[in-house]
Amino acid sequence: MVSKALLRLVSAVNRRRMKLLLGIALFAYVACECAPVAGGGASFIPRRPSAETAGPGVGRRALCGPGAALQPGLPPRRDLRFLFPPFSGGFGHLSPFPLLRQSTQPTWTQPLDRLGPGAETGRPGGGSLAPGRGDRGTPPGGGSAVLGGPRVPRPQFTAPSLPSPTRGTAVQVAPRAGEGDVPAGDSGPFRAGTPWRHPRSCRGAVLVKSIQENGELKIERKIEEIVEPLREKIRDLEKSFTQKYPPVKFLSEKDRKRILITGGAGFVGSHLTDKLMMDGHEVTVVDNFFTGRKRNVEHWIGHENFELINHDVVEPLYVEVDQIYHLASPASPPNYMYNPIKTLKTNTIGTLNMLGLAKRVGARLLLASTSEVYGDPEVHPQSEDYWGHVNPIGPRACYDEGKRVAETMCYAYMKQEGVEVRVARIFNTFGPRMHMNDGRVVSNFILQALQGEPLTVYGSGSQTRAFQYVR
């Protein structure tokens, strides 16, 4: 009848239930290992022991000492270990729990002064102390107290340097000379090279500890995964802080100017930035990065004389400066024709804002104008007193007329407000940092030549230009 029921039970148990059963069995085993020893006077419930509550070999750890293990007269524990083969010898190597198999070798350290006198002496029954002894002579949790028992002096010994309990090295606690298999005359409670086995009662604790250590390792690894990229970023930042700048002249306070360069991250503006920085001035670059690039001025980022502001000159700007170089505007035909209204705003409102700033702070302003103010010139080469030939509604008008208005405003501010202004009509520029897809003739020709393609000449090819190398 019973065997039938068992058979039914076994067939009904699926894999999941088997796992559950094994889990329960394991839990029961561990609980048993850590359970109180009935009548032993010792509480193994993991709680902070005190001198009053402490029994022989207080706490689970105390059972690891030989003294505790050899206590006589203890009634047998609740024991479920018949479920598993013994760990040392026997079928230990077949144990389904590798962690438990490992426990035949001690993997953690028993602090010496917590083993209790029993552990130190190795005497069956362990040492017993009068109540309150643990308060002074024995650290909390150490020693055991048996009311009315004979007072045993705390043995004196020199503790060897203890390895970390988590590192898996055990302190070997050997019986005293003349006890067990230790020959008389072999003094000292610790004899290197004397192996001893953990009593069975420690295996549960070792298992719990191993699981804990496993968890800690996983957490440490996870933290490491998160922290490593952050370390990488810190290293990059440190590198950028220690970067070398191009040589900069030292200028006295009197000679050093505070200079604002609008469009300072562009092709021409970035070369001007380099020149003024190397001359020892304080340079503030303002750019909205429409055609300019941070890469053009990144070698100055972090320098005490340099500041980079992402700002559109169409909006007002309030800074204290001595000079303004106003270069902000797209310059190549494809770029300025991409958004003609914006081009007009930049050259009119933007220039108005900069002139207002110059007036307010008393700065001198230079406007970067263009050869395009001459439009489709009828005179070659163009002299400064030539007024140009511009179509106000042509495809290039946003740029041509924009720059013409900008020049007009500069001279109006000079005449009416006394602002010091300069106007430079820059012709066809080329040089390093020019954008590959700038769209002007030089970059187009170079690109086509590099690709082995024929060079494209627009129109009749009879047009002339004055070129200017910028670096």
Ligand SMILES: O=c1ccn([C@@H]2O[C@H](COP(=O)(O)OP(=O)(O)O[C@H]3OC[C@@H](O)[C@H](O)[C@H]3O)[C@@H](O)[C@H]2O)c(=O)[nH]1
């Ligand atoms: O691939 C090309 C490009 C341009 N060209 C021609 O080469 C000449 C130069 O044209 P670009 O486009 O390089 O420049 P542009 O002279 O028209 O204006 C330029 O020069 C003066 C600057 O102040 C202006 O900001 C800029 O637009 C034009 O006649 C043009 O038609 C070609 O023949 N082939």
